[in-house]
Amino acid sequence: MMMDLSKNTIALILGGGRGTRLFPLTKIRAKPAVPLAGKYRLIDIPISNCINSGLRRIFVLTQFLSVSLHRHLRQTYRFDHFTGGFVELLAAQQTIESGTDWYQGTADAVRKNLRYMDQPGIEHVLILSGDQLYRMDFRDMMQSHIDSGADATIAGIPVDRKDASALGIMQLDDSGRVTGFVEKPQTDEEIAAVRMDPAWIDARGIPSKGRDCLASMGLYIFKKEVMVELLQNSEHQDFGKEVFPGAIDSRKVQVHLFDGYWEDIGTIRSFYEANLSLAGKAPPFELGSVVAPLYSRPRFLPPTVVGDDVSIRGSLIADGCRIGDNVTIENSVIGLRTVIGDNVSIKDSVVMGADYTEDAADVSAGQIPVGIGSNSVISGAILDKNSRIGTNVSITNSGNVDTLGEEESLQVREGISIVIKNGVIENGFRF
Known part of the structure; x- marks a missing residue:
């Protein structure tokens, strides 16, 4: 029986900053509002994954050029009055607590919006990126989180050593607990420090195919009280580079293994190649899944x-x-x-x-x-x-x-x- 995330979990989608690596596509729009695959926008990917996982309380955090993003969210995602579902944009705003500063990073953005997490019955916070292309049932990840008794769980994907220099690479113990982390290792010594035995990956039902590094996908589940404490007791500004590595030593951080298609669309080249890869006869990511469809705004256009x-x-x-x-x-x-x-x-x-x-x-x-x-x-x-x-x-x-x-x-x-x-x-x- 699949877990029910609708009652005790809130999703936060981090919309990112100025999106300089995607400029000029982000010249007059927020990064999550960049069009994808002819009829979608980047933000449709994480929101669709949430909906298909039964999760319908979703906040999107952004601060730059959010008008078109807000319009898309308002015109696309409307839930009935009985589920309590919503998709809401949390743009940087002046408050008594935060003053006049804009978000200084992903962790700072969440810290300045903790009041929205403090709702009755909320036990877990799912933190997602707004610029990735993948399909995941977050109920599986939540099951891993609950079964392991973790304070935080991060999604990890096996990668070849040659790809490790562009990613955050984790080291695990035999139980799957994260014990080490190196951001974009460049030398053989750095990679050796976090290298995994491919047999460990094979033993957990995922063919390693010789891959001996485990990359962070930037997707996290936190116990709410743990996340609040980590943010309130620090001045960390970024989840991937500061909050997550800092939590490894003081908290139980577990990995959830994933081996489907996953692409971080953070640059012009990756955006271009990901789009064209979807146009082939055997695309690596299926747009037309019946089980887990992608949602976007209905436009009622005539046929081509x-x-x-x-x-x-x-x-x-x-x-x-x-x-x-x-x-x-x-x-x-x-x-x-x-x-x-x-x-x-x-x-x-x-x-x-x-x-x-x-x-x-x-x-x-x-x-x-x-x-x-x-x-x-x-x-x-x-x-x-x-x-x-x-x-x-x-x-x-x-x-x-x-x-x-x-x-x-x-x-x-x-x-x-x-x-x-x-x-x-x-x-x-x-x-």
Whole structure:
């Protein structure tokens, strides 16, 4: 029988700070509000996992550019009056206790909102990240937490040694208790200090496949009173780098092993590659799970209209699109309400679509319409929402530029061309 998390558990989703590693996608929106896979937003992932786990009391903590995030939450997640469920945004605010300071980190953000955790019957707090792609039933993690009698439980995933330098790596004893932690170990000596025996992982029902490091996924369950004490008795600002490592010595911290798909979408490159990986025939993460679906805002859009002589291979096409004649789309994600003119080629690209449908009467004389103009070529690019791409445009980064621009409509990060939200690319532009 599955555990019931609806009565005694609250979820906190940490929305992160300025999202500088995802800039310019975070130029005018909070990181959790960044679109994903054509029709979702990053915040839909942890919230969907909560709902599918029977957890319906959810706070989202953020402070930067939260208007679009708040609008999405308000229009998407509404529960009936009988379950007491909610999804609420807790943005940084001035209070008598916290003064005028903004959140100084993930731990500081939770500390300044402890009053919302102090509700009758709440025994556990589930802390999640707002920028990861994975599917997990948190009831399994809670069962591990309860069975072990832990003060805190962290989700861990086996990784190869070559991947350890980008992650927080844990060391465990034979019972699964966390005894050591190294943030992004760079040397062989640091990795050796936290290396796990692959046989230990195999013995717990997860094939190690030679993986000998156990990475923190940044997902935690705390006993409420333990979390309150850890935060109130310290000035720690970050959960992953300070609160969790500090708790290892003074509290019983247990691991919950996980071996499904998990991707931290913290950079432009990881965002780009994660989106394109979902467009293949055998995606590593299944968007259409019947057992644990992904939720997002219902938009009631018409089906996508496709013209003549159109070739679409290995791609995701969202609702409400209009695709012209003689168009080729390959290994790409095409978002909601995307308009594509005739004789267009799109390859290895993420097109986020538009927030609205623009009629011809809405386009003033000389203005480039929202969408991709005829006779254009887009390759290896990200086109953010409401992009206006003119006719005869080529965006292929033919010069292999790694970084370009700060304020321009077209920027380059990690070698990926990005047209910013509401960006305009004039007719005949070549890059």
